Amino acid sequence: MTVTRTFHLPAGTAADGPYALDIGPERAGWTHSSLRVLDLPPGGAHTLAAGDSEWIVLPLAGACTVACGSLTFELHGRADVFSGVSDFAYVPRDAEARIASERGGRFALTGARCERRLPFRYGPASGVPVELRGAGNCSRQVNNFGAADVFDCDRLIAVEVLTPGGNWSSYPPHKHDEHRPGEESELEEIYYFEIAAAHGAQGVGYQRVTPSGPGRTTDVLAEVRSGDTVVIPDGWHGPSIAAPGHTLYYLNVMAGPGEERAWLIRDHPEHAWLRETWAGQPVDPRLPLYAAPPAPSAPTAPSGAA
Structure with missing residues (x-):
């Protein structure tokens, strides 16, 4: 596969085989x-070969089962990303998982190359912390399903943001492209x-x-639409701007x-002051768009292999 340094990938331009992206x-x-x-499609199935990476299977729209080894987890999913928090499944490296809907x-x-092989696990929607971050017109909602301090992975960190x-x-614009302890x-x-x-x-x-400095070449000003992707190897990233009337x-x-x-960031020094203004502003009353559902009375248990 050819290496690209195109940072904005419009929907469909990074499709490959069974994957839309x-x-x-x-x-x-x-x-x-x-x-x-x-x-x-309805009744469809796909086999994920994890290889040297760990993966989280996260429903964006719809429900599925994820089978790995002798266990199968049912993911209840959601209608779409704007309607609720989703449950998910963790697939370890060097495993094979069958996803069926x-x-x-x-x-x-969502994947990351890793060293440790952790167990195949289920993540309930009720266990996803929903955080309101910022204030005023910088208010957003963060669904921390795969945050570093929430769900155990070897390398992978993944969250959802709704604006x-x-x-x-x-x-404010921030970066995480250098190792600075603490x-x-x-x-x-x-x-x-989306x-x-x-x-x-x-x-x-x-x-x-x-x-973000000498030798850094990531420079993006992109109009993004549903299905688009931006890859950020380095640089100050932000803002992400939602057009009026449309949740991003x-x-x-x-x-x-x-x-x-760990997710440790450094704010752009010219804009870091903005955080100090949030203490005097309310969070946007439109948030949260939704909260995590309450925990079920009995935990979801895995079934035998399908």
Whole structure:
């Protein structure tokens, strides 16, 4: 596969085989982070060979089962990313998993090259912390399903961000492209976008990335639409801007070479002051768009292999 240094990948331009989107280290020109988007028709199935990466199977729209070894987990999923938190399944490296959907759907496979082989596990929607970050027109919602301090992975970090129309997120601009112990992590990042339609119109958003120093070449000013992706090997990233009337969703996938799995960022020094203004502003009353569901009275148990 040819290495690309095209940072904005419009929907369909990074499709490969069964995947509507397939970005791995070879395509992105880096070492760890991957994202695939799998569209399954009703009754469809797909086998994921994990290889040297760990993966989280996350329903974007629809439900599925994920079978690995002798266990099968049922993912209840959701109607779409704007309607609720989803449950998910963790697939370890050197494993093979079968993803099947009775009614069809769209599923994100977030991945990272790793060393440890952890167990195949189920992540309930009720266990996903829903965080409100920022204030005023910088308010956004973060679904921390695969955050470093929430769910155990070897390298992978993944979260969802929802930004109401007219707001800015990923702001102030920040970076994580250097290893600074206790201050900054070195993490490659993928942004996958979906944008809510309104009044029959498809929405747009905007993504900015600027170089963070000598030798850094990531420079993006992109109008993004549903299904678009931006890859960020380095640089100050932000803002992510939601057009008025259209909620902006993005899935963040991160991984890097550091021994510690942590999301440590450094704000752009010219814009870091903005955080100090949030204390005097309310969070956008449109948030949260939704909360995680309550925990079930009995835990979801795996069944035997399908």
